Amino acid sequence: MGDLGVNHFLFLSAILFIIGMMGVLTRRNLLIIFMCVELMANAVNLSLVAFGWELNSLNGQGFAIFIIAIAAAEAAVGLAIIMALSRRQRTVDVDDIRALRD
Amino acid sequence: MPWDVLIFYLIATICTLSAIGVVAVNNPVHSGVFLVLCFLNIAAIFVMLGAEFLAVVQVIVYTGAILVLVLFVLMLVDPDDLPEFHTGRPVQRYVGLLLGALLLLEIGAVILNRTVTGTSGTDTAASIAAVGGNTQALGRTLYTDYLLAFEVVSLVLTVGVIGAIVLALPERLGAASPVTRRGTISLAHPKDTDAALSPGPAGETPMPARPAATVAQPGLATAGRQLIMTKDPDAYTTPGSRRS
Numbered sequence: 001m002g003d004l005g006v007n008h009f010l011f012l013s014a015i016l017f018i019i020g021m022m023g024v025l026t027r028r029n030l031l032i033i034f035m036c037v038e039l040m041a042n043a044v045n046l047s048l049v050a051f052g053w054e055l056n057s058l059n060g061q062g063f064a065i066f067i068i069a070i071a072a073a074e075a076a077v078g079l080a081i082i083m084a085l086s087r088r089q090r091t092v093d094v095d096d097i098r099a100l101r102d
Numbered sequence: 103m104p105w106d107v108l109i110f111y112l113i114a115t116i117c118t119l120s121a122i123g124v125v126a127v128n129n130p131v132h133s134g135v136f137l138v139l140c141f142l143n144i145a146a147i148f149v150m151l152g153a154e155f156l157a158v159v160q161v162i163v164y165t166g167a168i169l170v171l172v173l174f175v176l177m178l179v180d181p182d183d184l185p186e187f188h189t190g191r192p193v194q195r196y197v198g199l200l201l202g203a204l205l206l207l208e209i210g211a212v213i214l215n216r217t218v219t220g221t222s223g224t225d226t227a228a229s230i231a232a233v234g235g236n237t238q239a240l241g242r243t244l245y246t247d248y249l250l251a252f253e254v255v256s257l258v259l260t261v262g263v264i265g266a267i268v269l270a271l272p273e274r275l276g277a278a279s280p281v282t283r284r285g286t287i288s289l290a291h292p293k294d295t296d297a298a299l300s301p302g303p304a305g306e307t308p309m310p311a312r313p314a315a316t317v318a319q320p321g322l323a324t325a326g327r328q329l330i331m332t333k334d335p336d337a338y339t340t341p342g343s344r345r346s
Binding site: 003004007008009010011012014015016017018019020021022023025026027029031032034035036038039042045046049050052053054055056057058059061062064065066068069070071072073074075076077079080081082083084086087092 | 236
């Protein structure tokens with residue numbers, strides 16, 4: 001409580017990151033896992049911006065811009081991979097996708 | 103309690119609940135909508151942190167582009183391919199919850215015990231306002247300190263677009279659809295000679311031999327009228343005379 005400090009934002013970032021991580025660990029739908037990865041990237045963005053806010057620096061926001069750009073490229077490639085998988089393997093279940101393993 | 107703390111707790115609560123909704127909801131489309139809500143709340147928190155440009159980019163890129171892309175792919179993927187929610191494997195769920203709680207404890211301890219060792223930067227609110235605002239100051243930072251990284255990111259985006267197009271293409275352009283043809287119905291050749299037919303140019307495959315149709319089905323009633331088939335329709339198939 002009290003004043004709004006950087007710890008508030010860091011805790012929110014940690015909670016969001018861990019919720020995303022739980023989604024990656026427990027869900028089996030590839031698309032939901034993808035969304036959870038995006039959520040984790042956003043949590044990291046949040047903590048970067050919070051640190052930059054605390055230290056009077058714009059570098060955190062610059063890093064967040066780069067992360068968003070890379071996340072856009074990752075979204076395009078990842079969703080293309082999911083589409084190709086669903087077309088060839090007829091599934092988006094991560095437990096059924098083991099073409100690289102055997 | 104000051105107003106900004108209250109507003110922060112409101113936004114953080116909505117954000118956390120919608121993030122839990124992303125993970126826990128059964129329908130993937132609902133997950134996507136919850137993710138939109140979560141990202142909009144994160145954009146509001148960016149505004150609270152003085153990163154207005156980043157908040158706008160968050161709304162445009164994440165909720166505007168990436169989530170729309172995700173929802174499009176959700177519509178393109180066959181719903182029969184989507185796995186059931188947590189069918190079997192409850193061990194993964196409990197282990198995930200346990201690991202998440204442990205990691206939350208660790209990160210919380212680190213946050214509460216951290217000390218700032220770096221020197222504070224020069225981008226105070228006054229200096230940002232002197233340049234003209236958050237967008238101008240961020241632009242100066244990006245185009246001076248991070249110029250090379252900025253160019254490399256543009257290259258990565260180009261390569262990503264090309265890779266996405268290559269991956270999403272069909273294996274061969276103009277390839278036949280994966281629908282398997284079960285056979286053709288043709289009345290222009292003798293009965294039970296389907297197997298001898300060669301596959302035609304249209305790609306029809308010979309029908310497998312099937313048992314003769316039952317002659318009469320008295321139980322088959324349609325709308326009060328009883329439909330009785332007294333003769334086998336295959337008996338009326340004209341032999342010979344294939345149309346060319």
